Amino acid sequence: MLRSAVKSLTLRRQFSFSVPSYLASVAEKNSAGALSAAAAHAHGPMRNDWSREEIQSIYDSPLLDLLYHGVSSKAIDAQPSILSHPHHAQVHRTNFNPREVQQCTLLSIKTGGCTEDCKYCPQSSRYKTSVKAQKILDSDEILYAAQRAKDAGSTRFCMGAAWRDLAGRKSNFNKILDHVKVIRSMGMEVCCTLGMLDEEQAKALKNAGLTAYNHNLDTSREFYPKIITTRTYDERLKTIDNAQKAGISVCSGGIIGLGEKEEDRVGLLHTLSTLSQHPESVPVNALLAVEGTPLENQEPVSVFEMVRMIATARIIMPKSMVRLSAGRVRFSVPEQALCFMAGANSIFTGDKLLTTPNNEVSDDRKMFDLLGLMPKPPNFQQGSEKVDLPVYQMPKCFKPKEAIANESSA
Numbered sequence: 001m002l003r004s005a006v007k008s009l010t011l012r013r014q015f016s017f018s019v020p021s022y023l024a025s026v027a028e029k030n031s032a033g034a035l036s037a038a039a040a041h042a043h044g045p046m047r048n049d050w051s052r053e054e055i056q057s058i059y060d061s062p063l064l065d066l067l068y069h070g071v072s073s074k075a076i077d078a079q080p081s082i083l084s085h086p087h088h089a090q091v092h093r094t095n096f097n098p099r100e101v102q103q104c105t106l107l108s109i110k111t112g113g114c115t116e117d118c119k120y121c122p123q124s125s126r127y128k129t130s131v132k133a134q135k136i137l138d139s140d141e142i143l144y145a146a147q148r149a150k151d152a153g154s155t156r157f158c159m160g161a162a163w164r165d166l167a168g169r170k171s172n173f174n175k176i177l178d179h180v181k182v183i184r185s186m187g188m189e190v191c192c193t194l195g196m197l198d199e200e201q202a203k204a205l206k207n208a209g210l211t212a213y214n215h216n217l218d219t220s221r222e223f224y225p226k227i228i229t230t231r232t233y234d235e236r237l238k239t240i241d242n243a244q245k246a247g248i249s250v251c252s253g254g255i256i257g258l259g260e261k262e263e264d265r266v267g268l269l270h271t272l273s274t275l276s277q278h279p280e281s282v283p284v285n286a287l288l289a290v291e292g293t294p295l296e297n298q299e300p301v302s303v304f305e306m307v308r309m310i311a312t313a314r315i316i317m318p319k320s321m322v323r324l325s326a327g328r329v330r331f332s333v334p335e336q337a338l339c340f341m342a343g344a345n346s347i348f349t350g351d352k353l354l355t356t357p358n359n360e361v362s363d364d365r366k367m368f369d370l371l372g373l374m375p376k377p378p379n380f381q382q383g384s385e386k387v388d389l390p391v392y393q394m395p396k397c398f399k400p401k402e403a404i405a406n407e408s409s410a
Helices: 002-016 022-029 037-041 052-059 063-072 080-084 139-151 170-185 199-208 233-245 262-273 303-316 333-342 361-371 401-409
Strands: 100-110 156-161 189-193 212-214 249-251 254-256 281-286 321-324 346-349
Touching: 037 052, 037 063, 037 303, 052 262, 052 303, 063 303, 063 333, 100 139, 100 321, 139 156, 139 170, 156 170, 156 212, 170 189, 170 199, 199 233, 233 249, 249 281, 254 262, 254 303, 262 303, 281 303, 303 321, 303 333, 321 333, 333 361, 346 361
Parallel strands: 100 156, 100 346, 156 189, 189 212, 212 249, 254 281, 281 321, 321 346
Antiparallel strands: none
């Protein structure tokens, strides 16, 4: 009877593996003793000459191997011998403290009414969504939000405006330059995402003290026209180039879950990792489908898809911050922990991310305590040598947290 059971089990095993599959091919390529692409590339020198094939092989590495080498990867000088060292996989990440996670806050200072046709975006005037066009926020509202973000633990404050570019917006742009100066004087990193920039606008932002400029590529060059037709891929790359030439750090990443294929995700990472300078930070967004947009019925991505993107980005751009961005609200604390283990070291905090929901600050504090994470201090030594800024006087209407507390207790 036992022999019969063993024979039956053997037949079932043979049957279940008789059909060729992706998993079987991966298992064959990564047989015992073979070095995965994640392991082979995790401790190499900083590079800007990655091939798509190399990145695809890293992305396709066994998930646990990819996760392990994502968190332990570090950039070294070209020393091929380290790859043959029996303990090379035990070398911990040295570019960042693995317990530190940057907390950023993103505020929509000009919401809705955008003329672009990005199919994922509820702020486009072309789609009927719950987002209504609004004027730019008053200065005191923006500065109060920055102070509240700092009080809550954020070290980077980002101002986002639903604009294609800054053409014809000189007055509003000058206001934003003033906001950059004031928020920088608070001791925070300052980021903006205002659409396309020309060289002079980039220089003006740098001189005002801007730390970083966000301009996402969204997806691969090949898939991009299926998502956006009102702005070209090369126009996005030109804005990134203008910001970097002005000495501003660049924050650039993309969104997964748009209907793209895995090779498109690899294509996005390939473009970012072959820029003349790697982005200072790489946000990895999971689409939050919004009713009324053309992508409202897209299925959400799994945490394992996020882990593959994060770990691959960490290996090929080891000195970049990798930000767990939009869509984080869908992931549990254990799932977010996987993303941190894969190499993510930055998040957006606050209950809203532009116009979509985000995790509550109180929930993030509990998560930090549970996982033993620490807030990452601000970093002002990025981009070109920072401009020495005077301490700008706060507007009279602005009151810091302490003053408000004193008034309420009086």
